[in-house]
Amino acid sequence: MEAVMSHRMVAGRLLLDRTGLADRFGVVPGTVSSWYARRDTTGFPEPVPIEGEGPRRWWDAVAADAWWSGHQAANRSRFTPVDRSGDPDDLLDATAVARILHYRTHRCLPPGLLALAEQDHEPTPNGRAGRCWRRGTVWAYADWRSFAANAGRPRRRPQHIRPDS
Numbered sequence: 001m002e003a004v005m006s007h008r009m010v011a012g013r014l015l016l017d018r019t020g021l022a023d024r025f026g027v028v029p030g031t032v033s034s035w036y037a038r039r040d041t042t043g044f045p046e047p048v049p050i051e052g053e054g055p056r057r058w059w060d061a062v063a064a065d066a067w068w069s070g071h072q073a074a075n076r077s078r079f080t081p082v083d084r085s086g087d088p089d090d091l092l093d094a095t096a097v098a099r100i101l102h103y104r105t106h107r108c109l110p111p112g113l114l115a116l117a118e119q120d121h122e123p124t125p126n127g128r129a130g131r132c133w134r135r136g137t138v139w140a141y142a143d144w145r146s147f148a149a150n151a152g153r154p155r156r157r158p159q160h161i162r163p164d165s
Contacts, residue, residue, distance in 0.1 A: 014061040015048055021059060025068055043067060088136030098139050102103065113141050
């Protein structure tokens with residue numbers, strides 16, 4: 001079976017098809033189709049016209065990235081505000097993390113954030129092992145959480161924010 005090309009260069013411009021955009025933004029191709037179908041409300045960019053391509057659509061990567069940045073900013077604006085005061089290296093307990101994210105209680109901390117807790121930490125005042133996070137980790141999670149807002153199935157991290165391995 002031959003691999004399907006999801007990107008191409010035309011006149012010095014990187015163009016991506018639906019699959020290429022899905023890979024770039026860490027979503028499934030159907031999401032890209034939905035954005036395009038609802039472009040009047042989503043503001044999703046128009047495809048670049050390419051003669052002889054038939055029904056296949058190609059989008060300019062620069063225009064798509066600009067749209068993506070705005071889309072993510074709009075998503076983040078719907079989340080609770082984040083308290084950015086303090087030292088990023090401070091070690092915080094769950095109650096302090098909930099306060100930073102403006103959650104009502106530490107019991108609301110999402111599984112994705114719970115998984116980022118520090119492994120080595122002091123026991124809580126009552127002697128139990130408690131989870132602790134670096135303030136900078138909490139801020140990074142708050143910036144990243146809009147990518148994980150789709151409940152119901154695991155999401156991939158978009159390629160442009162994957163940490164170096």
